[in-house]
Amino acid sequence: MPALYEAKQKTKLSLARPNQKNIVLVDAVRTPFLLSGTSYAKLMPHDLARNALLGLVQKTGVPKEIVEYIAFGTVIQEVKTSNIAREAALGAGFSDKTPAHTVTMACISSNQAMTTCIGYMHSGVYDVCVAGGVEFMSDVPIRHSRKMRGVMLKANKAKTFGQRLSLLAQLDMKSLIPELPAVAEFSTGETMGHSADRLAASFNISRQDQDAFALRSHQLAHDAAEKGLLSDIVPYQVPGQDKPITRDNGIRVSTSEQLAKLKPAFIKPHGTVTAANASYLTDGASACLLMTEEKARQLGLKPKAYLRDFIYVSQDPKDQLLLGPAYATPRVLDKAGLKMSDIDVWEVHEAFAGQILSNLSAMDSDWFCKTYMGRPGKVGAPDIDKFNLWGGSLSIGHPFGATGVRLAIHAANRLIHEDGKYACIAACAAGGQGVGMIIERHPDGKL
Secondary structure (H helix, E strand, O other), X not given: OOHHHHXXXXXXXXXXXXXXXXXXXXXXXXOOOEEOOOOOOOOOHHHHHHHHHHHHHHHHOOOHHHOOEEEEEOOOOOHHHOOHHHHHHHHOOOOOXXXXXXXXXXXXXXXXXXXXXXXXXXXXXXXXXXXXXXXXXXXXXOEOOHHHHHHHHHHHHXXXXXXHHHHHOOOOOHHHOOEOOOOEOOOOOOEHHHHHHHHHHHOOOOHHHHHHHHHHHHHHHHHHHHOOOOOOEOOEOOOOOOOOEOOOOOOOOOOHHHHHOOOOOOOOOOOOOOOOOEOOEEEEEEEEXXXXXXXXXXXXXXXXXXXXXXXXXXXXXXXXXXXXXXXXXXXXXXXXXXXXXXXXXXXXXXXXXXXXXXXXXXXXXXXXXXXXXXXXXXXXXXXXXXXXXXXXXXXXXXOHHHHHHHHHHHHHHHHHHOOOOEEEEEEXXXXXXXXXXXXXXXXXXXX
16 A cells, blocks of 8 residues: 555545445446547447446456446437436346436436435445446437427327328428527526636636636646546447547647637627637446445455545526536535545536636635625635646546546546545536535555
């Protein structure tokens, strides 16, 4: 055991609680995260989810038969595989006696899948679960207009050709226009990009600072990939392609000058959010193996981390849509009995560079913390030297339903690589929601 970690074990007490089971993260994998419309374009989402499950089994060596429950997160569902967790599990060869369900909670869907499994294990229902997530933005459901759908349903019940023709005659050109899905809030009608632009303006986050943070994310992700640190990736051999895909393809190391040339993507011409300082539409899947520590010992496994505390938060979906990390972080730290300085590794979802910098500013503001969070003073910003050091969603990519597991395994692997003890995971989500999670390095953990 490294000397620094051994010293930290003595100075930082474990978060283990009496009479509560220890739940461990054994390991996790993900497909390479790819820009939508690229090499995964002809697949279906359950193909990616199945590959993640197969990769997890291969990496951990755990027999499929011992997995008792599977939960997957996703956001934009393929209607043919509405319970994609079940379809992916069957496709990957898991027992048809293993239940599986799909959950959606926007960008924190796979966090919800993980914590659902944690709840099952704490309550004694199961000892071994798999949680994951998938998103496939290369092919999303496009609907007919409501009027068109109504006519088609009635036409399906019509008994004569004349009745069908009469129904079709009710349609006008407008009703024939398809409805494209939009990444927008139902309650406000505003896209997340517009919200990010307004949030950045509220906290006086400059375009230059946003571009600089985006550059940092891409550079760190590039360096981590080159050093072989993104070991959660399992190759994907796409049918019909010569070579397996082994790397994320959205990581781009650019320059400040190149980024400065890009035009605003949402609020034109004066907005500060661009294609370069926002996360991009991504295809990908992830999966992790969770179990009670007692079961892991029985199986001779060496987990990477303990899953300790978590909390979900929600706030105003209009003006505070993307401030989930600012609200969730102090609450989960309080729940765990930790301080900001106790955290060795931060893994926070990067929806937009402006969103990240606004959250950091909010936590470091006396006024914000007193006015909106009801706290006696500012929480303080995380140490940037411990923050997303292998890149983040801006660079690696953000398949909505899969990012939570990616955050968890990067946090666990970084704790081992950087000889730390505690990690904090945080993310925002549509609907003005967010999550905070605390994980603790397991003494047996290895990369």
